[in-house]
Each structure stands twice: as C-alpha cells, then as structure tokens.
Amino acid sequence: MDKKLVKAINEQIKNELYSSYLYLSMAAYFESKNLPGFGHWMRVQAKEENEHGMKMFDFLADRGERIALEAISQPPSDFSSAQEVFEETLKHEKKVTALINQLYDIASKVDDKASQIFLQWFITEQIEEEKNANSILETIKSIKSYSAALIMLDRELAKRGK
DSSP: OOHHHHHHHHHHHHHHHHHHHHHHHHHHHHHTTTHHHHHHHHHHHHHHHHHHHHHHHHHHHHOOOOOOOOOOOOOOOSSSSSHHHHHHHHHHHHHHHHHHHHHHHHHHHHEEEEEEEHHHHHOOOOOOOEEEEEEEEHHHHHHTTOOOHHHHHHHHHTTTOO
16 A cells, blocks of 8 residues: 555544544533433444544555554533534534545545545545534524423434444
8 A cells, every 4th residue: 555545544543533532522511411312422423433443444454554543632621502512513524524535535646446445435424424413503503592492302312323
C-alpha cells in the first residue's frame, strides 16, 4: 500500500475513535440531565464509531500494514442543551464525511482499488450518519421548549437498536 494512504488511514482510525469518545461524552451529558434515551442513543453511536475505527484497523492489518495508534484528544463535556449537542453532532459528522472523502481521493490518486472499494462503505455510511443527526436536530428545533415533547423524544431514542 502507498505509505501516504496508510498514514491517512491510521489518522482516520484516531478520528473514528475520537468520534466514539465524543459521543460517550455526549451520553454522559444526557445522563446528567436525566435524559437516558438520548444517552442510550449516544452510547449506541459511540459503539458504532468504535466499530468503524476497528474496520479500518482490520483493513490495514489484513493488508499487512503497520497500525500506528495516535493519541485521542479529550472531547468537550459541557453542553447547554440537547439542541446544541445535536448541532455539534451534525457538524462533527460533516467533518468526518469530508475526512472520508479525502481518504477516498488519496486512494484514487494512488490507484488503490481495494481501498477505494473499502472506503465506499464509509461514504455510504456517512450519508446515514448525517441524515440521522439532522433528523433528530430538526425534531428538537421543532419542539422548542415543550418539555413533554422532549421527554417523548427521549423515550423514542431509547428504542434505538444496538
């Protein structure tokens, strides 16, 4: 594999694991606000992001490449509202989409077809990630300060499968 691509995938492993850490931090915020359904949704999201990082980890290992884990930054832990959390979630997912697209561009430039095929899954996944974050954000915006509606949404988010 091209060394620049290997380095970029190693960097993305760190980014995916940071995403997991960020969503755990958001889950902790929701738990502190007695919104366990929101917390559950974020825990499931954190687990999914960890799985994404491990897919990349396994891909490099399967191709005989060296995995170099990098330090993960501390995520923010203070948020003002559920709306802010999901604004940050959507912003973060858009950033991840851009990073995945950059990886795909590198794989294309070095004509690594196996990596291009592998990364296609992530490109498709990011469409779903942005859609889900945006959908919840728009629902939160529409309910404004109706606490009963927020509690109903909390219960709905608690039903998310693992």
